[in-house]
Amino acid sequence: MPAGPAARDSRPPGPYVGWISMDAFFNQAFAGLSMASILLMVALGLAIIYGAMGVINLAHGEFVMLGAYSAWLLQTYFGFSILVSLPVVFLMVALIGLAVERGVVRWLYHRPLDTILATWGIGIVLQQLVRMGVGTDSRYVARPTILDGNVVLGGVVMSNYRIFVVVFSIAVLAATWYLLTRTEYGTRLRAVIQNKEISECYGIRSERVYAMTFAYGAGLAGIAGALVTPLVSVTPTMGTYLVVDAFLVVILGGVGSLMGTAVAAGLVGEATALFSFLLNDTLGRVAVLCAIILLIRFMPQGLFPDRVRR
């Protein structure tokens, strides 16, 4: 992945607009898209949990980490390819999420700020359990062999695996949209979000809906974690900073809006890639963080405000 100044100095061949190599630019744009797709899957789970229950789940990064370790576990001990293990990972992490919700989070629905603290504590515990169980060494997971190779379009090189991740994340978005708007569970969830007491009068068990939602969000984080394993090394702390980014995406997109989360993830991914191209990786991230803070300050409702009256 060429980073700004280096790419400029070496002057790769291909068309140029000013000093910007178009090939490098589009490569960077694709890297941004790939980053956005992972961010989307992490943020989607977070958005559902935050939108439905107002719970800020700082343990979400650890759910991602658990998903990554589950994929590693399944590959190392059972020889599963990532594609095969995805449903298993989803179930495993969803079960852990369910346990967390039943054990801790459900006592805190009336104290949203305290959920930040409690879920951070859960994150510490999960991280330490992994550290004690698996060790602190970086782990690596092989890419599925069907998805080896690249697609080359002019000077733009796109690895098949990254394309798969992008497509898969869009599929997850579509599935989540279907789940929330076209199924009975989704209707119940939306009813509980709008008015918990009245939905309970109609016989909806809001507790159960909350638990399922938390588990689903955790499962999505697990899938995201499994999918990033071929791209990054797996460590116990890999989720800590991811959760900050994902949270900014959720708030930027507007609470309770799936489309908003998707657009915000795309924006943040591409903006990070663009700023990294123009400045460098770190300053690019700083610039994006500042831009997001500014946007949140002036549009606290997010890009796509939720118009449902509560």
Add this chain to the structure above:
Amino acid sequence: MNNRFRFDCIGYGLFLGLILLVVPWALDFDGFELNTFARYLTLGMVAMALALSWGGAGILNLGQAATFGLGAYIMAMHLKLKASAHMPDGMPDFMGWTNVESLPWFWEPFHSLPVTILAGFLVPVLLAAVIGIFMFRGRITGVFVAIITLAFLVAIQLVFIEEQRYTGGFNGITGLAPLELFGWSVDNYSLSFYYFVSGCLIAALVLALGLVRSKVGLVLRAIKEDPARVRFFGYDVARYETLAFCASAAIAGWAGMLYVLVLQFASPTYMGVPFSLAIVIWCAVGGRESLVAAALGGIIVNMLEGRLSDLFVDGWTLFLGALFILVVLVMPRGLYGLFQNLLERVTEFYRQARAERRETLASAQSIVSEPTDKGGR
């Protein structure tokens, strides 16, 4: 209220006695042990700073470590310049490794100690003022404050790691000279240094308590309960919130400066997300409503960490996480709330017992004084 004030005063007295007399005595006036405890005191100080804005005004600042780290780096810059006096151009060694030609302009002022100390307070305050005005003018509250301060923290830490030429990057600033204060070369393994740190903590506590117990503190507590109502009364809510935010930053910067004196190095981990949330943990364990309790929370948790992490190297972090979940679930007001409930129950019990005794005494007297009456059954 009066009763509660009396309990608070007893608490302050006990705290003073504890850190000034009991701890040095219990540690046998041993320089090394006292240095370790001085470290806990500075961490207690930053927990107290957080309590000032969180418990005092309801501003959950997840980026408290940023102001702490700034104070730490400022003090480290001064001590580094002192240590590099013999180097060519007085340049710190890590700048030589990264090919910096001359001392950058923003390092120059830190040759002077008064400027350093002033900057150690003012730079964090300035940062807090900018962030505070930015947030509170837009009436940002609750969860959004938490997320924005967290994002600022991440951005600041990234910059400090990235600008390795000027800040030492991942390694931070190491190899520092001892501080010289009024001709007193500070030895961080001495009893006098311990008293210097505890004196700073007490001074900061007195100042912060002065703020909390003043009318400003009252308005801040009102803002915590209901900002809209305070606004209707004509108070400028954003200004009060920014004030609390800045006061908290000043104390955090102060604690950061002391922390560098204790440990003799500055590291970007002081500005990390885990450290910042650890501050929140200490504050919550002690009790966010009381400054002294928050400081005690910082001291106690770190003391436990110091003792227990030797015994159970891995288990400690697990224990810390579990402790934190438990505190949030079972005692949301921390140790302070626990003690307060206990005290209230005890006093209530005694009051009831006294009232009952008085009643029986009175009825007994009435029986004695009017023996012919039919009463008494």
